[in-house]
Amino acid sequence: MKNLFLVLLFITAGFSAKSEEKRITTSDGVELYVKIEGKGTPCLYIHGGPGSGSYWFEKFFGDFMEENFTMIYLDQRGVGRSGSAANNDYSLERMALDFEEVRKALGFNDWLTLGHSFGGILQMGYAEKFPKAQKGMMMINCTLSLKDSFCKSWAPKASEFLGKEYSGCEQDSLPMMERMGMLGSQLREKDLFWKMAYSEKENEAIMNATWEEIENWNYDLGNAALAYDEYWKSYFEMTKSVDIPVLFFYGTTDWMVGPDHYKNVTFPNMLLWKSEVGHVPFLENTNDLEKAILNFNKKYNFFIQ
Known part of the structure; x- marks a missing residue:
C-alpha cells in the first residue's frame, strides 16, 4: 500500500x-x-x-x-x-x-x-x-x-454512591455495558458522577470545560x-x-x-x-x-x- x-x-x-x-x-x-x-x-x-x-x-x-x-x-x-x-x-x-x-x-x-x-x-x-x-x-x-476495573471498583462504588448494593458481575442480569450506562445515568441524574474520579465537585466541571475550548x-x-x-x-x-x-x-x-x-x-x-x-x-x-x-x-x- x-x-x-x-x-x-x-x-x-x-x-x-x-x-x-x-x-x-x-x-x-x-x-x-x-x-x-x-x-x-x-x-x-x-x-x-x-x-x-x-x-x-x-x-x-x-x-x-x-x-x-x-x-x-x-x-x-x-x-x-x-x-x-x-x-x-x-x-x-x-x-x-x-x-x-x-x-x-x-x-x-x-x-x-x-x-x-x-x-x-x-x-x-x-x-x-x-x-x-x-x-x-x-x-x-x-x-x-476494563472488566476488572468495572466489576471490582466502578460498579460497586457507583452503587454505593447511589445507596445501593451491587451483587457482582457474575450475578448481574445485565451485560456490563448496559449496567455501566444505567449506573452512569443514575449518578449524573443525582449529580454524583464526580465522586467516581475527583475529590472536589468543581474539578469535574473544570476538566469538562476543556472540551468546550475546542471547536x-x-x-x-x-x-x-x-x-x-x-x-x-x-x-x-x-x-x-x-x-x-x-x-x-x-x-x-x-x-x-x-x-x-x-x-x-x-x-x-x-x-x-x-x-x-x-x-x-x-x-x-x-x-x-x-x-x-x-x-x-x-x-x-x-x-x-
Missing part, C-alpha cells in the same frame, strides 16, 4: 523541539492532530477516555512535562481535533499502527509513552504490536483490564471503541513479559480504575507509585505526580544530559 502519511517534521532524540502543530495523515487516510512542544527525550501522550483527547493534559500538566521532555500531544483518530476513519476502523491494532506512523513521521528512533486511564490498554496494545518502539511507559491511573470536537472514537471485544481483554498476564521500565502510578481513591488494580500488575522492571488522589492527578495532585515522574526518569536515566 502506498505510504500516505506525511513526513512533516524530523526530530532525533535529544533535539530540542519548538512548539509546532501538525497534521499527519495515516496510511489509511485519517488526518491526525499532533502538537510537539518541549525539549529532551520524546514522550507521546496517549490519552484515555476512550475519546478524552490530549488537550486537558497539556493544559494542566504540560508546563512540567515540556520542561523535561519533548512532548507529543496526539488526538487519536475519531477524537478532538483529529479526523475520523472512513472505514470506521478503531481497532486496537489500527490505533497502535497510528502511534507507530506518527513516530516514524516525526523521525524518532523510539520514545517514551505516558498513558492515562484507558490509555494503558492502548500502551499495551502498542507494546504487543511494536515491542521496540517504546523505551519506557509511564502509566498514570491506567486500567489494564467541533470529534466524538467518533468514544462512540465506537467499547464495541470492540479486544478492548475488554485483560492485559494483566502480558505485564509479566514486558521488560521495559514502567512507572505504574495509582490513586487510593480512584474508583474509575480501582485502588487495588495494581495488585494484578507484574511488570518485571516497574516503579510502583501509590498516591493519595483520585483519577486525575494532573489536576488534583500535581506535586506527587511530578515527583513520581522525576524519580522514574532519573532511576532509568531517560533524561538527556
Whole structure:
C-alpha cells in the first residue's frame, strides 16, 4: 500500500523541539492532530477516555512535562481535533499502527509513552504490536483490564454512591455495558458522577470545560471503541513479559480504575507509585505526580544530559 502519511517534521532524540502543530495523515487516510512542544527525550501522550483527547493534559500538566521532555500531544483518530476513519476502523491494532506512523513521521528512533486511564490498554496494545518502539511507559491511573476495573471498583462504588448494593458481575442480569450506562445515568441524574474520579465537585466541571475550548470536537472514537471485544481483554498476564521500565502510578481513591488494580500488575522492571488522589492527578495532585515522574526518569536515566 502506498505510504500516505506525511513526513512533516524530523526530530532525533535529544533535539530540542519548538512548539509546532501538525497534521499527519495515516496510511489509511485519517488526518491526525499532533502538537510537539518541549525539549529532551520524546514522550507521546496517549490519552484515555476512550475519546478524552490530549488537550486537558497539556493544559494542566504540560508546563512540567515540556520542561523535561519533548512532548507529543496526539488526538487519536475519531477524537478532538483529529479526523475520523472512513472505514470506521478503531481497532486496537489500527490505533497502535497510528502511534507507530506518527513516530516514524516525526523521525524518532523510539520514545517514551505516558498513558492515562484507558490509555494503558492502548500502551499495551502498542507494546504487543511494536515491542521496540517504546523505551519506557509511564502509566498514570491506567486500567489494564476494563472488566476488572468495572466489576471490582466502578460498579460497586457507583452503587454505593447511589445507596445501593451491587451483587457482582457474575450475578448481574445485565451485560456490563448496559449496567455501566444505567449506573452512569443514575449518578449524573443525582449529580454524583464526580465522586467516581475527583475529590472536589468543581474539578469535574473544570476538566469538562476543556472540551468546550475546542471547536467541533470529534466524538467518533468514544462512540465506537467499547464495541470492540479486544478492548475488554485483560492485559494483566502480558505485564509479566514486558521488560521495559514502567512507572505504574495509582490513586487510593480512584474508583474509575480501582485502588487495588495494581495488585494484578507484574511488570518485571516497574516503579510502583501509590498516591493519595483520585483519577486525575494532573489536576488534583500535581506535586506527587511530578515527583513520581522525576524519580522514574532519573532511576532509568531517560533524561538527556
